[in-house]
Amino acid sequence: xxxxxxxxxxxxxxxxxxxxxxxxxxxxxxxxxxxxxxxxxxxxxxxxxxxxxxxxxxxxxxxxxxxxxxxxxxxxxxxxxxxxxxxxxxxxxxxxxxxxxxxxxxxxxxxxxxxxxxxxxxxxxxxxxxxxxxxxxxxxxxxxxxxxxxxxxxxxxxxxxxxxxxxxxx
Amino acid sequence: xxxxxxxxxxxxxxxxxxxxxxxxxxxxxxxxxxxxxxxxxxxxxxxxxxxxxxxxxxxxxxxxxxxxxxxxxxxxxxxxxxxxxxxxxxxxxxxxxxxxxxxxxxxxxxxxxxxxxxxxxxxxxxxxxxxxxxxxxxxxxxxxxxxxxxxxxxxxxxxxxxxxxxxxxxxxxxxxxxxxxxxxxxxxxxxxxxxxxxxxxxxxxxxxxxxxxxxxxxxxxxxx
Numbered sequence: 001x002x003x004x005x006x007x008x009x010x011x012x013x014x015x016x017x018x019x020x021x022x023x024x025x026x027x028x029x030x031x032x033x034x035x036x037x038x039x040x041x042x043x044x045x046x047x048x049x050x051x052x053x054x055x056x057x058x059x060x061x062x063x064x065x066x067x068x069x070x071x072x073x074x075x076x077x078x079x080x081x082x083x084x085x086x087x088x089x090x091x092x093x094x095x096x097x098x099x100x101x102x103x104x105x106x107x108x109x110x111x112x113x114x115x116x117x118x119x120x121x122x123x124x125x126x127x128x129x130x131x132x133x134x135x136x137x138x139x140x141x142x143x144x145x146x147x148x149x150x151x152x153x154x155x156x157x158x159x160x161x162x163x164x165x166x167x168x169x170x
Numbered sequence: 171x172x173x174x175x176x177x178x179x180x181x182x183x184x185x186x187x188x189x190x191x192x193x194x195x196x197x198x199x200x201x202x203x204x205x206x207x208x209x210x211x212x213x214x215x216x217x218x219x220x221x222x223x224x225x226x227x228x229x230x231x232x233x234x235x236x237x238x239x240x241x242x243x244x245x246x247x248x249x250x251x252x253x254x255x256x257x258x259x260x261x262x263x264x265x266x267x268x269x270x271x272x273x274x275x276x277x278x279x280x281x282x283x284x285x286x287x288x289x290x291x292x293x294x295x296x297x298x299x300x301x302x303x304x305x306x307x308x309x310x311x312x313x314x315x316x317x318x319x320x321x322x323x324x325x326x327x328x329x330x331x332x333x334x335x336x337x338x339x340x341x342x343x344x345x346x347x348x349x350x351x352x353x354x355x356x357x358x359x360x361x362x363x364x365x366x367x368x369x370x371x372x373x374x375x376x377x378x379x380x381x382x383x384x385x386x387x388x389x390x391x392x393x394x
Contacts (some may be wrong), residue, residue: 054335058330058335078350079348080347082345084343085331088341092332159319
């Protein structure tokens with residue numbers, strides 16, 4: 001499995017390979033993609049041969065979605081743990097790792113609990129790794145500030161909160 | 171002449187109106203959830219429509235309520251027997267009236283189905299929203315307008331993801347917080363926003379929503 005992963009990762013780093021092999025070993029997991037705080041693809045793997053360009057086109061929307069949920073939850077004194085989207089024949093899961101964003105695609109939903117458990121372990125182990133260090137060290141605030149000037153995100157927030165000033169909104 | 175697309179991007183009424191104004195002879199065929207619907211226009215007049223077991227005006231009024239499904243417009247090789255005699259203008263006017271009435275009936279049905287959902291112990295808060303953002307049922311949300319806007323925005327983003335990855339239609343979007351899980355179900359022409367406890371079993375919830383979807387679909391398919 002590790003050699004398979006290596007052949008697909010565009011930026012091979014031992015830390016991430018070690019951390020991810022359990023996740024990719026789950027039958028139903030078809031694609032895993034990491035985005036950095038700006039929505040660029042930091043690493044990805046696909047059992048179906050999806051190209052990086054497929055995910056790079058989604059990066060900004062992934063971050064906007066995560067930050068929107070983050071802002072919304074904080075407004076109500078909670079914290080968003082994960083976002084899950086189910087379509088006709090599978091699922092997309094999205095986690096905000098305090099500055100990097102993990103997207104996992106599954107072709108079925110039967111193994112969702114295993115995926116969640118694996119990601120939680122991965123999150124705990126990965127947070128101390130060199131690979132994530134550069135993303136994790138960014139506190140939430142700086143990520144939100146980075147996106148303060150994003151017009152689409154501002155419009156999304158405005159459509160929800162109106163003119164009211166919210167945390168993280170410009 | 172030949173045009174194809176999806177009714178999500180093209181309004182069916184506009185397509186018919188355009189062909190009538192241009193005095194075209196055309197056949198509009200729509201594939202709606204596996205059912206074929208057809209409208210025949212002969213030299214600018216609507217002469218025949220067919221949808222499931224329906225024919226004539228009855229079929230036509232159903233067809234102009236469709237807001238999704240792949241369609242194609244071609245020149246018919248055979249002109250069918252005439253089953254519609256009213257002018258296209260009066261048909262479209264009557265169609266608009268039937269459509270408004272049907273929407274009101276559907277809202278009433280959804281409200282009554284929502285009562286069943288609302289009584290379920292798993293569900294802590296419930297919101298039903300039309301695709302245009304109108305809140306037709308709220309149970310427990312202090313600021314429903316915010317949740318309506320969030321639901322619409324999340325669904326729009328979800329459709330961007332599935333569209334970009336070419337992986338089919340969105341069934342629901344959900345997110346979890348410290349203590350709760352919020353689901354936004356894509357249900358016919360409505361979004362059903364449901365909040366449950368993070369630890370609650372979701373299986374009964376899915377069953378309830380699935381039943382609601384089936385009832386809505388049956389109501390939609392029934393001839394008026």
